[in-house]
Amino acid sequence: MPPELSDLKRLAREAGQMIRAVEPAGRSQHTKDTSIDIVTETDRAVEDFLLGEIRAGFPGDAIIAEESGGSPGEGNGAWYIDPIDGTTNFAHGLPLFSVSIAFAVAGVIQLGVVYNPVLDELYSAARGQGAWLNDIPKRCTQEDILERALLVTGFPYDRFSNPVNNLRQFNHFALKAQGMRRLGSAALDLCYVAAGRVDGYWEMRLAPWDLAAGWLIAEEAGAVVTRTDGVTDLLKPPHSILAANPALHAVMLAELWSIAAAL
Numbered sequence: 001m002p003p004e005l006s007d008l009k010r011l012a013r014e015a016g017q018m019i020r021a022v023e024p025a026g027r028s029q030h031t032k033d034t035s036i037d038i039v040t041e042t043d044r045a046v047e048d049f050l051l052g053e054i055r056a057g058f059p060g061d062a063i064i065a066e067e068s069g070g071s072p073g074e075g076n077g078a079w080y081i082d083p084i085d086g087t088t089n090f091a092h093g094l095p096l097f098s099v100s101i102a103f104a105v106a107g108v109i110q111l112g113v114v115y116n117p118v119l120d121e122l123y124s125a126a127r128g129q130g131a132w133l134n135d136i137p138k139r140c141t142q143e144d145i146l147e148r149a150l151l152v153t154g155f156p157y158d159r160f161s162n163p164v165n166n167l168r169q170f171n172h173f174a175l176k177a178q179g180m181r182r183l184g185s186a187a188l189d190l191c192y193v194a195a196g197r198v199d200g201y202w203e204m205r206l207a208p209w210d211l212a213a214g215w216l217i218a219e220e221a222g223a224v225v226t227r228t229d230g231v232t233d234l235l236k237p238p239h240s241i242l243a244a245n246p247a248l249h250a251v252m253l254a255e256l257w258s259i260a261a262a263l
């Protein structure tokens with residue numbers, strides 16, 4: 001039996017309970033491949049918990065997970081797991097992080113949940129059925145004028161050494177939009193588009209587990225979601241993202257193309 005949205009919600013809430021239980025002791029940091037890319041014991045413990053539950057309940061499904069890499073499957077079901085999206089915030093005690101869980105069939109995301117355990121905000125979506133925040137239906141904004149739009153973005157961990165670091169794009173939009181934010185959780189950024197808290201979001205060089213659940217949640221709330229080059233399959237690398245209501249998406253995509261053309 002494939003999972004239902006209630007299964008993903010239960011997993012996210014239980015993972016969130018684990019995170020709340022270890023605060024603040026579970027925040028101690030270890031660096032990963034770059035000096036600013038960190039992981040905590042809690043990231044690993046939450047991922048171990050989620051993988052154990054999925055393997056027990058849904059054997060045969062593939063798992064793509066941040067900390068362990070996951071495991072191949074036997075059928076066409078696949079789970080995308082980010083145990084804590086926004087680890088830097090978590091490690092500093094800033095309550096903007098989330099557990100992100102998505103389920104796809106044959107490469108198409110069908111279910112997604114993103115849970116902020118501190119604010120007890122559970123975003124969810126099922127393909128073709130809508131998007132919710134704590135079971136209240138949500139829609140993205142209709143703002144289509146950049147000068148009135150609040151935008152959010154993020155930057156990759158290797159930005160000190162890699163020139164594809166989004167700073168050019170950030171400078172460009174900073175001089176055009178009403179406001180710019182860098183909140184630190186790609187999954188929540190997408191949910192904030194869905195909930196109408198921000199008007200648009202873009203980011204470059206993410207990983208599939210960062211965006212899989214939030215992608216569906218934003219789309220089900222009425223947003224158009226593509227890569228920053230307009231390609232619609234976000235699971236195809238490079239995993240960039242642009243999410244906004246249809247009119248603002250077109251405006252932002254044209255701006256991103258103009259920046260790329262000027263390089």
Ligand code: IPD
Nearest residue numbers: 084085086087154155184185186
């Ligand atoms: C990061 C966050 C951040 C984004 C980074 C991601 P992590 O995920 O989503 O907002 O800018 O690119 O890697 O490391 O906290 O799971």
Ligand code: CA
Nearest residue numbers: 082085086210
């Ligand atoms: Ca992440």
Ligand code: CA
Nearest residue numbers: 066082084085
């Ligand atoms: Ca993470």
